[in-house]
Amino acid sequence: MTELHLWLRHEDRATERRTSIVPSDARRLVADGVRLTVEESPQRIFPVEEYEAVGCRTAPAASWVSAPEDAVVLGLKELPARPDGLAHRHIFFGHAYKRQPGAADLLGRFAAGGGALFDLEYLVDDKGRRLAAFGFWAGYLGAALAVLRHRGRLPVPLTPTGRQELDETLRSAAGDEEFTALVVGALGRSGRGARAGFAAAGVDPTCWDIDETRDLDRRALLDHDVMVNAVLATSPVPPFLRETDLDDPARRLRTLCDVTCDVGSPLNVLPVYDRTTEWAEPVRRLREDPPLDLIAIDNLPSLLPKESSTDFSAALLPQLLDFPAGGPWARCLDRFHQASEEFRRV
Structure with a gap:
């Protein structure tokens, strides 16, 4: 089985203090054989040193663009405007499937780079209920x-x-x-x-x-x-x-x-x-x-970055331990392909 390489990116928005994985849950991922790279971030509520202490590798902020091709880039909010093409698999809240402003641009970037979006809004169980939410x-x-x-x-x-x-x-x-x-x-x-x-x-x-x-x-x-x-x-x-x-x-x-x-x-x-x-x-x-x-x-x-991150991370952890095999991730990918096809028809 191929080793999962998660790359926790720095959030581009200056007011984003949350994280999708807190250090205590990062420890569990590392112990389970996940390679976890954590970008430095001046505003993340948990300092990068706490991730280093549980076995994570670190990288400069915004370095995900040059991460290995097999890395899965994990975040929360919007990506920076560059690069034009997104080549990696990304996990974050894309806000791109309900014709929101900027949706076409984001889907176009994935089309240009050949990457894929696993939108956390659509990470749901077989009854359509979100598995991790704020x-x-x-x-x-x-x-x-x-x-x-x-x-x-x-x-x-x-x-x-x-x-x-x-x-x-x-x-x-x-x-x-x-x-x-x-x-x-x-x-x-x-x-x-x-x-x-x-x-x-x-x-x-x-x-x-x-x-x-x-x-x-x-x-x-x-x-x-x-x-x-x-x-x-x-x-x-x-x-x-x-x-x-x-x-x-x-x-x-x-x-x-x-x-x-x-x-x-x-x-x-x-x-x-x-x-x-x-x-x-x-x-x-x-x-x-x-x-x-x-x-x-x-x-x-x-x-409330510490409380909200801790709760979200606890809900997301079991899903990440099953990435990408689990049914919820397959549903995420199907929804991305559906949205991308709709984008191409416009």
């Missing part, structure tokens, strides 16, 4: 930031923290007014995280899922002060919010956090904004009268 922490942070914004205590710029420190900031303080909150997609991973985030803040949210959104009561939605969207649509559905809703003078909704951030996709259930927000400027004012603030950060779990 959803809980995305929802938790989405609710937390919405609470802090609504209470006027959201720090700018945002900086990574730990859960204990975050929870302390969420506690209700003297002068905080009560407000109503809504979690849409409340039964999924992100929804459960959002509910936990609101609970840490002492808020009992209204919880909607498929049954409540099938025939959406938009008036009831607009009558909440704060809304967190945790719905990941897999087929087109009527939007939860429209431009006309934002202009409704009777709208009570003041703070909107979109955890899903499907902006630009035809599956977006909140087509009322055209760009995400960032750590440096986490809030965007969508309307002035009455006011409506948007939080739409597409790497929320990176604000």
